[in-house]
Amino acid sequence: MAKRQDFVVRFAGEGGQGVVTASEALARIAADVGYHALTFSTFPSQILGGPTWTQARISTTPVLSPGDSVDVLVALNEEAYETHKEDLSEDGVVIYDSSFTPNSSGRMFGMPFDDLAKQAGDIRTANMVMMGALANLVGMPVKFLQDFIVNRYLSRGQAIVDANMKAIAFGVERAASTTFQIGELEPPIKPNYKQAMIRGNDAISIGALAAGLDVYVGYPISPATPILIYMERNLIGSGKFAYQSSSEIESIAAIVGAGYAGKKAMTATAGPGFTLMGEGIGLAWMAEIPCVIVNVQRGGPATGLPTKTEQSDLMTALTPAHGDQLIPIIAPGTVEECYYGGALAINWAERYQGPVVLLSEHSLAERVQNIPKPDLSQIVPEVRATYQGTNGYQRYDGYELSPMPVPGKPGAYVANGSEHDAMGDTTHLPSRHIQMTTRRFSKLKLLEENVYERENTDAPIAVMPWGGSKGPAMEAYERLKAQGTNLAWYYSMRINPLPPKLLEELRKKELVLVPELNYLGQFASFLRSHGVNAQAITQYTGLPFRPKDLVNRIKDAASAASRKAVSV
Amino acid sequence: MTSKNPEYDFKWCPGCGDFGVRRALEFALQDFCSYHERPMNSNVIVAGIGCSGNLVHLVEGEQPYGFHGIHGRTLPIAFGAKMGRPDLNVVVVAGDGDFLSIGLEHVAPQAARNLDVCCVIMDNGVYGLTKGQSSPTTDLGVITSSTPYGKLESDLNPLDYYLSIGVSFIASGYSSKPKDLGKLIQAGMEHKGFSIVHVLSPCTTYNDNYEQLKGNAKKGIEPIIFDVPKEHDIHDREAAHKLVNAAKIPIGVIYQAQGRPTLDQRLEDLRGRVKVRSVQEQLEVFVF
Ligand SMILES: Cc1ncc(C[n+]2csc(CCOP(=O)(O)OP(=O)(O)O)c2C)c(N)n1
Ligand code: SF4
Ligand SMILES: [Mg+2]
Numbered sequence: 001m002a003k004r005q006d007f008v009v010r011f012a013g014e015g016g017q018g019v020v021t022a023s024e025a026l027a028r029i030a031a032d033v034g035y036h037a038l039t040f041s042t043f044p045s046q047i048l049g050g051p052t053w054t055q056a057r058i059s060t061t062p063v064l065s066p067g068d069s070v071d072v073l074v075a076l077n078e079e080a081y082e083t084h085k086e087d088l089s090e091d092g093v094v095i096y097d098s099s100f101t102p103n104s105s106g107r108m109f110g111m112p113f114d115d116l117a118k119q120a121g122d123i124r125t126a127n128m129v130m131m132g133a134l135a136n137l138v139g140m141p142v143k144f145l146q147d148f149i150v151n152r153y154l155s156r157g158q159a160i161v162d163a164n165m166k167a168i169a170f171g172v173e174r175a176a177s178t179t180f181q182i183g184e185l186e187p188p189i190k191p192n193y194k195q196a197m198i199r200g201n202d203a204i205s206i207g208a209l210a211a212g213l214d215v216y217v218g219y220p221i222s223p224a225t226p227i228l229i230y231m232e233r234n235l236i237g238s239g240k241f242a243y244q245s246s247s248e249i250e251s252i253a254a255i256v257g258a259g260y261a262g263k264k265a266m267t268a269t270a271g272p273g274f275t276l277m278g279e280g281i282g283l284a285w286m287a288e289i290p291c292v293i294v295n296v297q298r299g300g301p302a303t304g305l306p307t308k309t310e311q312s313d314l315m316t317a318l319t320p321a322h323g324d325q326l327i328p329i330i331a332p333g334t335v336e337e338c339y340y341g342g343a344l345a346i347n348w349a350e351r352y353q354g355p356v357v358l359l360s361e362h363s364l365a366e367r368v369q370n371i372p373k374p375d376l377s378q379i380v381p382e383v384r385a386t387y388q389g390t391n392g393y394q395r396y397d398g399y400e401l402s403p404m405p406v407p408g409k410p411g412a413y414v415a416n417g418s419e420h421d422a423m424g425d426t427t428h429l430p431s432r433h434i435q436m437t438t439r440r441f442s443k444l445k446l447l448e449e450n451v452y453e454r455e456n457t458d459a460p461i462a463v464m465p466w467g468g469s470k471g472p473a474m475e476a477y478e479r480l481k482a483q484g485t486n487l488a489w490y491y492s493m494r495i496n497p498l499p500p501k502l503l504e505e506l507r508k509k510e511l512v513l514v515p516e517l518n519y520l521g522q523f524a525s526f527l528r529s530h531g532v533n534a535q536a537i538t539q540y541t542g543l544p545f546r547p548k549d550l551v552n553r554i555k556d557a558a559s560a561a562s563r564k565a566v567s568v
Numbered sequence: 569m570t571s572k573n574p575e576y577d578f579k580w581c582p583g584c585g586d587f588g589v590r591r592a593l594e595f596a597l598q599d600f601c602s603y604h605e606r607p608m609n610s611n612v613i614v615a616g617i618g619c620s621g622n623l624v625h626l627v628e629g630e631q632p633y634g635f636h637g638i639h640g641r642t643l644p645i646a647f648g649a650k651m652g653r654p655d656l657n658v659v660v661v662a663g664d665g666d667f668l669s670i671g672l673e674h675v676a677p678q679a680a681r682n683l684d685v686c687c688v689i690m691d692n693g694v695y696g697l698t699k700g701q702s703s704p705t706t707d708l709g710v711i712t713s714s715t716p717y718g719k720l721e722s723d724l725n726p727l728d729y730y731l732s733i734g735v736s737f738i739a740s741g742y743s744s745k746p747k748d749l750g751k752l753i754q755a756g757m758e759h760k761g762f763s764i765v766h767v768l769s770p771c772t773t774y775n776d777n778y779e780q781l782k783g784n785a786k787k788g789i790e791p792i793i794f795d796v797p798k799e800h801d802i803h804d805r806e807a808a809h810k811l812v813n814a815a816k817i818p819i820g821v822i823y824q825a826q827g828r829p830t831l832d833q834r835l836e837d838l839r840g841r842v843k844v845r846s847v848q849e850q851l852e853v854f855v856f
Contacts, residue, residue: 032856196854206854209847215652237844241651241835245644246677253641257614257648260635261656265648283638373855376848391631407633407649407656412609414624414634418617425576425625426636432575 004183006059007138008067011130012084013076013097015044015052022074022127023054024368029131029148030058031197031370034190038063039368040544043307051079060186063369065471068548071182072137074130076113078102093180095133109178116170122160125167132171139184142172194373200338200364204294205230206374207342208266212381215258215265216242217251219273222306223365224296227268248273252280252293259284259291260415262386262406264346268294271304271313274320282321284355285440287415288396288404290384292345297361299542308542309362311467312518314526317357318496324437328352328447329495331359333470335369337493340378344493347382352443353404359495361468361517363544387411394422399435401443450501452492456481460510461558462488464534466495466523469545473515476550487558495523498530506532511561513537515550535561578622583778585743585769589690590623592741592767593661595750597632600657600757608632610655614646616662616671618697620690620769623661632659640670643678646685654832657757660687665695668704668724676733678762684830686756687764690743691726692771700774712774726766727812727822731805736825737763738808740818742781742793743770748819755821761830768793768817781817796820 011022020041027037036059044050057067069089075081078100085104088094094108098115102108111133117126131145149164198206205227216231218224228244235242241258245251248269255265269277274295284291297313299305317329328348332341338360345358387393387405395405395413405411414424419436421427465473470491477489490506492499506512506527512534514524521536528534537553539545580586593613601608611632615624617639624634637645642660650658662671667689678685694712695701701714704724711718730738737759741749749767756763770778783791796818801807808823829837 028856194855196851197856198854202854206847206851209850215648217648234845234850236835236839236842238839243651247673249641250644250647250674250677253637253644254648254651256637257635257645257650258652259648260645261612261649261653263652265652279638280641283641287635287637370856374851376851405633407612407653408607408610410609412631412633414636416636417638418636421573421575423573424634424636425573426578426622427575428577429575 003186004138005061005186006057006063006067007071007182007185008055008057008069009072009074009134010053010055010070010084010087011074011076012051012053012080015048015050017052017076018127019052019076020054022130023056025127026058026131026134027056027368027370028197029144030056030188031195032148032151033144034188035059036062037368037370038066040066040363041366042543051083053080053084058185060189064475065547066544068546072134091182093137093182095130095175107180109174109180111171111174117167120166120170121163125164128164128167129171132168133175134171135168136172136175137180137182139181142168191372195370196373197368197370198335199226199366199368200332200335200360201226201296201366202230203335203338203374204268204332204342204358204360205234207339207379208292208346209234210374210376210379210381211343211346212264213266213346214240214263215255216267217245217254217258217265218267218269219245219248219251221270221273223298223362224268224270224273224294226365227294227296248276249280252277253283255291256280256284256287256289259289259349260287260407264290264350266292266294266346268296270296270298270306271300272302274313274316278320278322281327281355282323282325283417285321285325285327286417288353288440289355289415290349290353292349292356292358294345294358294360296365297359305542307362309468309544310517310540310542311361311469312520312522312540313359314495314518314522315520317359318526320357326441326444326496328354328356328444328497329359330356330493331467331495332364332493333465333467333491334371335364335367336371336374338364339374341493343379348447350382350384352446353384353401354440354443359467364468395424396420396436396439397422399439399442401446444497447494448497448500449494450499451494452490452499452502454502454505455489456486457488457505459486459488461561462490462506462509462512463515463554464490464506464512465515466491469515469517472545472547472550475547476554479547479551480554485555485558487554503530503532506534509533510565511535511558513554513557515545515554517544576625578625580619580622580626581773583772584619585692585767585771586620586623586690588743588746589620589688589749589767589769590626591746592743592749592753593623593659593688594627594629595746596753596757598629599750599754606657611657611659612649614642614649614658614660616640616642616660616666618663618666618695619771620661620663620696621666640666641674642666643671643674643687647678647683650683650685651832651835654684658685659757660685662687662689663696664689664691664693664705664726665703668726672704675730679730679733679735681831682736682761682828684761684832685763686753686759688753688756689726689764689766690769691766692769692775693777694771694775696771696774706775725812728809730764730766731808731812731823734825735764736761736828738822739763739765740820740822741765741767742819743767744778744782752821759824761825761828791816793817793819796822
């Protein structure tokens with residue numbers, strides 16, 4: 001039997017049962033020995049209890065998506081088993097906790113995780129019992145687990161190490177006594193570069209800090225809270241400030257105030273908070289104040305699906321405020337892009353002197369993945385053009401970006417959210433509204449960068465996902481390519497403004513298929529407004545796409561389009 | 569605005585109290601700057617939306633920086649500016665509607681933080697700019713354009729409210745005495761912490777209460793305002809409480825807390841206790 005390239009393990013149980021740590025531990029163990037790992041999790045919106053599941057996909061090559069199906073399901077209670085059994089792959093195996101007995105049979109066996117852990121000498125080793133069993137099922141050398149334990153726990157004493165070793169052995173033993181195998185995993189190919197194991201939200205935080213972030217103000221909200229926590233812990237040096245605000249309305253106005261005062265400022269939120277920030281984002285656009293708003297999307301509207309993933313805030317992010325505006329948007333598609341996107345957002349805000357939205361999403365925010373170690377030297381912090389002259393300066397003069405005065409230095413003006421003249425004084429003259437509107441929109445040109453992915457560009461039909469749907473779409477694209485389907489591939493994390501050359505290419509396509517997680521087909525609609533014949537492939541389940549579904553839907557949409565083209 | 573700007577199309581009505589407040593703020597800024605030998609451009613005026621907020625465009629003489637933002641959000645903007653740049657002197661100017669209705673949610677958090685900004689509130693007991701609707705300080709039962717049969721809500725006692733939420737410097741002023749008011753505003757700016765100078769600044773168009781405030785001996789109208797008695801101890805919270813609940817409105821410094829650190833001082837203290845890691849060091853945590 002050919003060896004496996006990858007496998008997916010899902011841990012399902014109740015909140016508080018260590019489900020999350022199990023998948024992260026597995027990912028870490030695998031990455032340590034040279035595999036690639038990607039976790040995916042979804043929790044209930046409650047602290048204790050409630051159905052929780054997380055999974056890890058382990059592969060010999062970089063992992064693009066959570067995958068199609070589950071190869072090993074670790075079910076900690078009956079409900080977990082019932083909910084997830086449908087997702088098992090054909091040769092999938094269920095390991096269930098012996099506290100219950102599934103009312104069906106097949107490729108499954110029970111294990112008393114907690115009892116075995118107690119026998120091993122420490123109840124906290126239940127995870128390692130699972131790991132031992134898993135390693136046996138996929139033919140992974142037990143040494144990988146043992147090395148991990150020694151590295152992690154030796155400093156805490158031999159007793160803990162021994163207990164973990166015993167737990168692993170119990171797991172291996174039990175799994176070996178069954179005849180189930182899911183196929184041996186290919187040995188890892190250890191990357192020859194330094195790696196980081198990091199979560200999307202942390203990657204955004206570090207990217208923003210690398211670009212020189214000074215001030216962070218945010219209000220707790222899933223799934224953006226980890227960014228607040230990260231900043232509160234780390235953004236504390238001299239001249240820096242991180243703070244938990246009393247509301248998102250306060251957050252946005254505070255970062256606008258800090259940006260005005262000459263600082264690089266950011267907030268992070270999710271849908272409900274983002275909506276509250278609308279007026280403040282409009283103020284930053286109108287008064288020309290640099291600032292970054294991270295929106296880690298979740299299902300909406302209203303309180304929506306706080307702990308599920310969706311890409312349904314694009315339209316809101318383009319025009320979060322009332323009136324004429326089009327806010328720059330960067331949407332990272334991978335954990336790595338969270339890092340570079342975080343930095344780029346800060347740079348863009350400084351460069352064009354206005355608000356920038358970094359549009360992330362739940363599935364990326366909580367995803368732990370091993371990526372090449374982010375390169376700090378690749379981030380060149382941009383500094384806004386500031387006014388250096390003496391008094392008598394007209395801050396809002398002209399039709400294009402102009403240097404911004406900083407309080408404490410000459411060039412005093414009034415930053416104004418009402419329409420204004422060159423000094424920033426309120427006015428209602430039509431000629432001024434024309435000048436200032438033109439000026440504000442003209443600055444978007446400064447953000448046009450022809451950076452994007454392209455492949456097989458001669459094909460008449462293209463696939464172009466955005467944000468977190470990049471991974472599943474890429475995986476589907478690769479499979480279709482292997483099957484001989486002729487499709488072009490495009491991708492950009494620069495959503496607004498889109499790279500002009502990319503738009504030029506897209507406009508020439510017969511059809512551009514856009515996989516996206518919303519009902520409206522928001523990005524496809526945005527592309528159509530730019531003269532691209534785009535058609536959305538939508539899903540609104542609160543979960544990411546599965547590559548196998550996308551393969552079918554892309555194929556169907558492409559062949560329907562070709563049939564139409566022929567019949568015309 | 570140093571000189572008349574023909575494009576600027578807002579005017580206060582003749583007799584509007586805000587003229588006096590503007591003059592007082594100019595006095596305060598000038599004295600504050602010359603006393604501390606700091607440039608005028610190290611001051612930032614964050615203005616609310618209302619007739620009152622237009623003050624930021626009407627300051628004469630040497631120009632401070634200004635920010636005319638959105639309705640009700642002066643404090644959050646000032647919060648970001650001040651915590652980003654503690655070296656700046658940040659002054660909020662706002663109306664009773666802006667500060668005490670739509671923006672009320674921001675007052676108590678800043679009191680708790682003891683944010684080092686000075687707020688000058690122009691209370692005319694009405695929404696001036698939107699043409700005469702009731703505000704939180706409009707008296708119960710008063711007829712306004714939005715309370716055609718009389719206001720159904722009790723009126724807020726702003727001084728008592730500030731005291732109750734722990735504002736660390738509270739003064740009450742009157743717009744017709746710009747020199748005195750200037751002194752109060754300057755004291756507010758000098759105060760290390762969150763200060764509010766709440767100014768009675770009548771609206772001649774929608775709520776002309778000059779006569780009630782000042783009194784009119786000929787008509788036998790007793791003034792509503794009185795000077796804070798000389799013997800009042802401004803550090804005595806109990807005494808301040810009695811003062812702001814008197815039948816009439818005291819003018820002068822009501823209360824000043826002693827020894828309360830400001831938010832930026834607390835932050836500075838925290839920096840001394842916590843190890844700051846560079847971005848490089850932070851990144852290493854994730855590297856394996
Ligand atoms: C979010 C929002 N809501 C409503 C308004 C309309 N508005 C402008 S000023 C104002 C009230 C002003 O009253 P006050 O703050 O007392 O200022 P005054 O004009 O009396 O000085 C209102 C309701 C607005 N600009 N923004
Ligand atoms: S309406 Fe009232 S508050 Fe507004 S400018 Fe006129 S007098 Fe002043
Ligand atoms: Mg008013």
